[in-house]
Amino acid sequence: MDLYQRLGIARGASEAEIKKAYRSLAKQLHPDRNKDNPNAAKRFSEVTQAYDLLSDKDKRARYDRGEIDEEGNPKMPFGGGFGGDGYGGARPGAGANGGFEGFPGGFETGGAADLGDLFEGLFGAGNARQQRGGAGGFGNFRQRTRAPQKGEDIAYRLTVPFEDAATLKPQRITLADGKTIDLKLPKGLEEGSRIRLAGKGQQGPGGPGDGIVAISIAPHPFFTRDGTNIRLDLPVTLAEAVLGGKVKVPTPDGPVMLTVPKGSTSGKVLRIKERGFIDKSGKRGDQLVTLRIDVPAGDAKLEEFAAGWAGGGNPRASLGV
Structure with missing residues (x-):
């Protein structure tokens, strides 16, 4: 089957259709779900290989043009080779003039005819000599396997x-x-x-x-990734924000103690160094902690304090209101 048949899609399928078809088949055929079915592992490998090629725009275009096969390997000229014998037709043998049958007039074994132009046209001048079998000429090409x-x-x-x-x-x-x-x-x-x-x-x-x-x-339920950094919204009490203090914060490496500065406002970002993801150079990102002040509902003492407090000014003055 060609790559499209392996995924059960049409040749003009969109990228989304290719991804959807692969996900569905991969879920059905995954080896972890088919331990007693060796054929499933083979099919899983086939559909994954099909997806790898078709999800790559350049490789898909080359495949559609017939330049590469289902394994991603370049195809040989003349549709994959020179026939069953490597010569594009009947197996050549010694002709009446010491040449090769299957070629008009035959070629003399003494090398009167030079096949260099033919192979340079097929493979390029840079490697035509190698394709002809090196110094041994065309005779060695016939022996290549x-x-x-x-x-x-x-x-x-x-x-x-x-x-x-x-x-x-x-x-x-x-x-x-x-x-x-x-x-x-x-x-x-x-x-x-x-x-x-x-x-x-x-x-x-x-x-x-x-x-x-x-x-x-x-x-993750409360961590999010931002490049190599990790972000976390951390609830703090009104007292912790106003008076400051140390609070326990979760990190991928386990909890650590973080100092909340006195007079912190909701939205303030604090940094815990080297608690993020590791990049290719080995450098580790940070954890960025955003404070979120948690105001309890129905706290009588807090409501009494707020009712008699005239401070705070206008926090919306910067918005022009």
Whole structure:
């Protein structure tokens, strides 16, 4: 099946339709949900490979033009080769004049005819000599054989908890063969990052393929990501804001004590250094804490105080009202 058939979509499908079809199939075929069905792992790998190519605009265009195959490999001239024998037709043999049958008039074995122009036209002057078999000429080209292919890659999707993504905590995953490994998360981890596991794919004549792990970072109930920084809205009492003091604040690495300055207003941002995400250079972002003053409802003493307090001025003066 071609790449579009693998995903069950038309050739003119939009990017959104491609993504929707892949997500639906990946959910059905994921190895974790089909441990007793080896065919599911193969189909999962096929649809993931199809999505990887079709979701890339450049690769999709090249595939639609017939320049690359379903594996993303460049196609050979003349539709993938020179026929079953590498010569585009019947197997050539010695002609009456010592040449090759299947070519008009034959070519003398003594090398009177130079095939350099032909191969330079097909492969470019830079590597035509290599395609002809080096110094041995056209005779060596006939002996070239395709190297055994490695097995197909197996695609995995791993959802990483928010705190683990920030601290790069290793994640334990189960592979298609049932084995478990502790996966080390790389610096610069982002939503959609891919990690290659060498030799963890399907077995093939040329050795095993690789495992490709696509990372998804789980949302958090109160942390949000802002580049390499992490943001948090922190409720504080009116007394803590007016009088100042130390309060306990959650971070991906565990709670820490934060000093709230005396006279803080709601919306004030405080910084806790190096409690964010780690970039590719190893530098870690910060945690930005926005204070939100929590005023309790129905507090009689607070209402009595506010009724008799004439201070505060006009906090809306900067708005012109």
